Amino acid sequence: MAQAAEPESRSVTKSTAEPRWWIEPVATVVAFSLFVLYSAWDVLFHNTGQYQNYISPYFSPNVGAWLGIHTIPAVLVAWVPLFFRASCYYYRREYYRAFFWDPPACAIAERPRLYRGETKVPLVWNNLHRFFLYLAIIVVIFLWKDAVQAFIFPNGFGVGVGSLILLVNAILLTVYTFSCHAFRHLVGGGLDCFSCQGRPTARYKLWRRVSEWNRHHGQWAWISMFWVWGTGIYVRLLLMGVIHDVRFF
Numbered sequence: 001m002a003q004a005a006e007p008e009s010r011s012v013t014k015s016t017a018e019p020r021w022w023i024e025p026v027a028t029v030v031a032f033s034l035f036v037l038y039s040a041w042d043v044l045f046h047n048t049g050q051y052q053n054y055i056s057p058y059f060s061p062n063v064g065a066w067l068g069i070h071t072i073p074a075v076l077v078a079w080v081p082l083f084f085r086a087s088c089y090y091y092r093r094e095y096y097r098a099f100f101w102d103p104p105a106c107a108i109a110e111r112p113r114l115y116r117g118e119t120k121v122p123l124v125w126n127n128l129h130r131f132f133l134y135l136a137i138i139v140v141i142f143l144w145k146d147a148v149q150a151f152i153f154p155n156g157f158g159v160g161v162g163s164l165i166l167l168v169n170a171i172l173l174t175v176y177t178f179s180c181h182a183f184r185h186l187v188g189g190g191l192d193c194f195s196c197q198g199r200p201t202a203r204y205k206l207w208r209r210v211s212e213w214n215r216h217h218g219q220w221a222w223i224s225m226f227w228v229w230g231t232g233i234y235v236r237l238l239l240m241g242v243i244h245d246v247r248f249f
């Protein structure tokens with residue numbers, strides 16, 4: 001008589017693969033460091049960021065020209081996007097993990113305890129984020145002016161590679177800025193009920209739109225950062241004569 005088959009073993013195979021938790025903090029350190037180093041070089045060692053009708057986002061708006069200051073004028077405006085990004089809720093998470101390792105990732109033990117919260121100096125200044133948002137909105141308005149200007153050449157309307165780069169730059173920075181958590185609170189906070197008046201209000205619709213963008217705020221943060229970086233490099237290379245702009249018409 002044939003014997004009954006042995007029941008299949010229920011033992012669980014334990015994965016021996018190491019979790020790759022360190023990839024994100026390491027990539028963040030590399031990307032942030034290179035971005036900050038390039039930005040500092042462009043802002044601190046150049047007196048202009050304008051090539052014909054293309055204006056580098058690092059140099060816009062040209063506050064230096066308004067004040068008659070022509071030496072490293074980008075310093076007068078670059079601090080706004082710098083502090084806006086540095087105090088961004090998403091970026092805080094990223095650089096607290098990447099630079100302070102406190103903790104470096106979910107379920108990873110804290111290393112030396114450097115993070116002391118945002119109630120004490122120096123991180124307490126991050127609570128000013130909403131005020132940097134107001135300033136950043138003003139900068140975004142000027143970036144749209146620059147995007148329009150990028151299509152206006154001495155001989156009239158035209159489209160160059162730079163025109164498209166500056167246009168995409170304005171779009172990405174608009175979405176990044178208006179997907180901000182502080183902006184979402186501005187349009188939807190301090191309110192118990194949107195629909196108590198019986199129908200969706202304009203404010204409710206705006207809040208829904210902002211909430212949709214806000215869900216991907218981290219992605220907008222990275223994409224817009226790389227695009228600003230690339231836009232600045234493009235205009236700088238044009239100014240240095242390393243490359244030439246291609247006009248489509």
Ligand code: FES
Binds near residue numbers: 180
């Ligand atoms: S939370 Fe990221 S810009 Fe405000």
